[in-house]
Amino acid sequence: MPLKALQVEPMSLQVFYTRSNFGVPEVNMDSWQLTVGGLVDAPGVFSLDDLRELGESTEVVTLECAGNGRTLMEPVPEGTPWHLGAVSVGEFTGVPLSRVLEEVRSEAVATEFVFTGADQGVVEPEGMINYAFSLDAEAALTVGPLLAWGMNGRPLPPDHGAPLRLLVPGTYGMSSVKWLTTITAIDEPFTGHFRLKYRYFEDPSEAEESPVGPVRVRSLITRPEDGATLSEGVEVEGVAWSGHGSIVSVAVQIDDGEWFEAELGPSGGRFAPTPWSVDASLRAGTHVIAARASDEAGQAQPLAPVWNRYGYGNNAVHRIRVTVA
Numbered sequence: 183m184p185l186k187a188l189q190v191e192p193m194s195l196q197v198f199y200t201r202s203n204f205g206v207p208e209v210n211m212d213s214w215q216l217t218v219g220g221l222v223d224a225p226g227v228f229s230l231d232d233l234r235e236l237g238e239s240t241e242v243v244t245l246e247c248a249g250n251g252r253t254l255m256e257p258v259p260e261g262t263p264w265h266l267g268a269v270s271v272g273e274f275t276g277v278p279l280s281r282v283l284e285e286v287r288s289e290a291v292a293t294e295f296v297f298t299g300a301d302q303g304v305v306e307p308e309g310m311i312n313y314a315f316s317l318d319a320e321a322a323l324t325v326g327p328l329l330a331w332g333m334n335g336r337p338l339p340p341d342h343g344a345p346l347r348l349l350v351p352g353t354y355g356m357s358s359v360k361w362l363t364t365i366t367a368i369d370e371p372f373t374g375h376f377r378l379k380y381r382y383f384e385d386p387s388e389a390e391e392s393p394v395g396p397v398r399v400r401s402l403i404t405r406p407e408d409g410a411t412l413s414e415g416v417e418v419e420g421v422a423w424s425g426h427g428s429i430v431s432v433a434v435q436i437d438d439g440e441w442f443e444a445e446l447g448p449s450g451g452r453f454a455p456t457p458w459s460v461d462a463s464l465r466a467g468t469h470v471i472a473a474r475a476s477d478e479a480g481q482a483q484p485l486a487p488v489w490n491r492y493g494y495g496n497n498a499v500h501r502i503r504v505t506v507a
């Protein structure tokens with residue numbers, strides 16, 4: 183996703199990022215169904231039409247890969263070498279997950295739900311597995327998670343998980359399981375490959391780690407482009423988002439000057455980003471422009487990346503370099 187395409191409105195599929203650990207599986211759309219079982223009172227099997235009958239909700243959502251910005255950490259951690267293009271905004275349509283869990287009467291004993299996709303691949307040391315991720319029961323039952331069959335007003339495309347995906351607004355992309363086939367209610371922590379891998383290993387001994395979850399507050403500068411040559415007066419624009427609540431401010435800094443407040447625009451929705459802009463006047467020469475967002479939970483972006491083994495959650499302040507001729 184080229185940064186200049188990042189906006190608060192739904193973005194075209196041409197620029198929307200994709201991330202598929204095992205490639206796109208072949209799914210038979212005619213025989214596809216969703217199986218919901220495990221610790222529930224009324225296990226069930228649902229066709230897309232069955233799900234549609236349970237209700238429909240449409241939300242504009244910021245989807246960001248936990249590895250977005252990985253190559254800006256030093257040393258560069260292992261994993262897909264994302265720069266800043268692993269975030270996009272889409273409009274997703276589906277049934278609220280909580281509505282489906284109500285239908286199968288998930289028991290009070292269920293502490294987590296495991297979501298399994300149709301895609302398979304070989305990982306160490308398990309061997310062949312399906313992509314799977316879990317959500318704790320509390321998160322699964324809140325308003326937000328959708329079982330989505332639509333994207334930008336059309337059926338979900340194959341790359342993005344057709345015919346059905348989980349979409350968890352405010353949580354990094356790994357939770358939003360594509361090509362969903364099964365939901366299983368369990369009463370102990372899920373220890374699947376990806377659930378164990380998506381953790382912040384910040385300590386070299388790996389003794390201290392915590393699960394990757396809510397999206398950390400972040401802002402990216404969308405205009406001007408990094409490396410651009412400009413005239414003296416320039417409008418700097420960007421978008422900001424957080425999985426911990428709404429954006430309360432974005433501050434901009436030119437070179438080593440004072441931070442000053444950008445003007446915030448209306449957000450594209452409760453799970454969509456907030457646009458911001460500021461007029462800057464720059465003297466001839468080369469300048470560094472930085473932007474730093476804060477959210478209602480009181481979090482602000484760190485000035486430098488916080489390294490971890492797999493390069494997750496890098497929400498460091500975004501800086502671009504521009505030249506005034």
Ligand SMILES: Nc1nc2c(c(=O)[nH]1)N[C@H]1C(S)=C(S)[C@@H](COP(=O)(O)O)O[C@H]1N2
Pocket residue numbers: 198199200201202203204245246247248298299300301313341342343354355356357358359360361
């Ligand atoms: N089944 C399945 N779901 C998946 C993945 C996957 O590899 N398989 N990748 C996850 C990751 S890491 C991300 S960032 C998002 C990307 O969603 P997108 O390709 O629609 O942008 O899907 C998530 N869901």
Ligand SMILES: [Mo]
Pocket residue numbers: 201246247248249355356
């Ligand atoms: Mo991801």
